[in-house]
Structures are given as C-alpha cells and as structure tokens.
Amino acid sequence: MSQPSTARPLRVVAVSGSLHTPSRTTALVKEILAAFGRELPIEAHLIEVTEIGPEFAGALRRDQLPESVEAVLDRIETADLLIVASPVYRASFTGLFKHLFDFVGQYALVDKPVLLAATGGSDRHALIIEHQFRPLFGFFQALTLPIGVYANDSDFTNHQVSSLELHERIDLAVARALPLIRLSVAETDSIARYLGGR
Ligand SMILES: Cc1cc2nc3c(=O)[nH]c(=O)nc-3n(C[C@H](O)[C@H](O)[C@H](O)COP(=O)(O)O)c2cc1C
Numbered sequence: 405m406s407q408p409s410t411a412r413p414l415r416v417v418a419v420s421g422s423l424h425t426p427s428r429t430t431a432l433v434k435e436i437l438a439a440f441g442r443e444l445p446i447e448a449h450l451i452e453v454t455e456i457g458p459e460f461a462g463a464l465r466r467d468q469l470p471e472s473v474e475a476v477l478d479r480i481e482t483a484d485l486l487i488v489a490s491p492v493y494r495a496s497f498t499g500l501f502k503h504l505f506d507f508v509g510q511y512a513l514v515d516k517p518v519l520l521a522a523t524g525g526s527d528r529h530a531l532i533i534e535h536q537f538r539p540l541f542g543f544f545q546a547l548t549l550p551i552g553v554y555a556n557d558s559d560f561t562n563h564q565v566s567s568l569e570l571h572e573r574i575d576l577a578v579a580r581a582l583p584l585i586r587l588s589v590a591e592t593d594s595i596a597r598y599l600g601g602r
Pocket residue numbers: 422423424426427428429430491492493494495496523524525526527528529556557
C-alpha cells in the first residue's frame with residue numbers, strides 16, 4: 405500500500421462515547437486504529453468518555469471546563485483524522501458523547517476526515533451511522549468518510565472483536581478512506597506551507 409503524501413505521522417484521534425469499561429465500542433475503535441496503523445504512519449490518541457465524562461458532564465459552557473478537557477478538545481480540533489464511535493443508547497449516541505462534541509468549535513472540523521462507528525445490542529439501530537452521526541458531523545462540515553462501521557454485541561467475545569465479517573468491514577472502511585485522507589492531508593500541509601512562507 406502506498407504511503408500518504410507526507411512523511412509525518414498522521415495525528416489520528418479516536419473518541420469512544422462508551423460509559424463502560426470494558427467496552428465493546430472502545431474495542432472497536434482500537435481495531436479501527438490498528439487497521440489505520442497497518443496502512444499509514446500514525447500517532448494515535450484514544451479519548452474515552454468513560455474516563456473524562458465526570459470532568460465535563462456538569463459544565464454548561466466551554467469556559468467552565470478544566471484544562472484537561474480543554475486539552476482533549478484541542479486534540480480533537482487539531483487531528484488529521486477523527487474516528488468517532490458510540491454505543492447506541494435509546495436509538496442515538498450517548499448523551500455525554502454529544503455533550504463533548506457540543507463543546508467543539510463550530511468550524512473546527514471543517515474538511516476534517518471523520519470515520520463514523522457505533523455498537524448496538526442488535527442490528528435494528530445500524531442506521532444510527534447515517535441518521536445520527538452523519539448529520540452531526542455534516543453540521544461541522546467535516547468530511548465524513550464513505551463507509552461507517554456498525555457492530556452488534558454478537559460481533560464481540562469478552563469485549564474483543566471476534567467476528568470475521570466485522571474485521572472485513574473495518575478493513576473495507578479503512579481502504580475506502582485512505583485516498584480521501586491522503587488528499588485531505590496534502591491539502592492541509594500545502595495550506596500550512598503557504599501560510600508559513602508568507
Ligand atoms: C442505557 C442503554 C441504552 C441502550 N439502548 C440501545 C438501543 O437503543 N439500541 C441498541 O441497539 N442497543 C442499545 N443498548 C445496547 C448497547 O448499545 C450495546 O450493548 C453496546 O454494544 C454497548 O457498548 P459498550 O460495551 O461500549 O458500552 C443500550 C444499552 C444501554 C446501557
């Protein structure tokens with residue numbers, strides 16, 4: 405597989421909206437990160453809502469957040485690639501997943517590639533990817549990648565991905581994402597070079 409147009413590692417930031425540990429959603433996100441890591445030089449950061457949720461759950465505005473959460477938001481806003489995932493709760497993402505993204509700057513994700521992923525108890529809510537995640541990241545004018553990854557509880561054994569079909573779906577989602585990520589990073593780097601040379 406060819407490398408991206410720049411030699412620098414890509415800053416890949418993954419957000420798991422799960423409220424539990426261990427978590428199927430976090431396991432899924434780790435598999436997606438690993439799949440990208442097999443194709444590209446990456447610097448991976450995993451953000452788990454189950455860990456940081458108590459630090460922002462009671463904040464109503466960004467200026468009320470502790471520095472630790474501000475640093476998380478900065479990571480999200482400066483990532484080259486975002487992987488966002490949540491368990492389905494009541495037919496949507498978890499409330500705290502949405503609350504975290506409510507603090508993200510309205511224009512901070514413009515053109516940023518975002519891979520969408522979710523886990524649910526069954527396949528009945530698989531369209532959460534298209535009906536909940538894609539509109540949210542469409543609002544941010546992000547570049548939502550064409551294939552999202554949905555998994556149900558039967559794709560996991562002991563909170564680890566155990567289904568071949570799910571592994572294949574992850575590989576396909578990553579393969580379809582790569583050309584778009586390369587274009588996006590080349591564009592970002594060329595803008596940075598232009599601004600640096602002025
Ligand atoms: C409060 C709550 C609400 C849930 N609502 C749904 C739902 O609407 N649809 C669904 O398919 N699964 C639902 N589930 C099941 C979880 O989405 C599923 O078990 C998921 O894989 C859990 O992910 P986690 O291990 O990362 O926490 C719900 C689970 C909980 C605890």
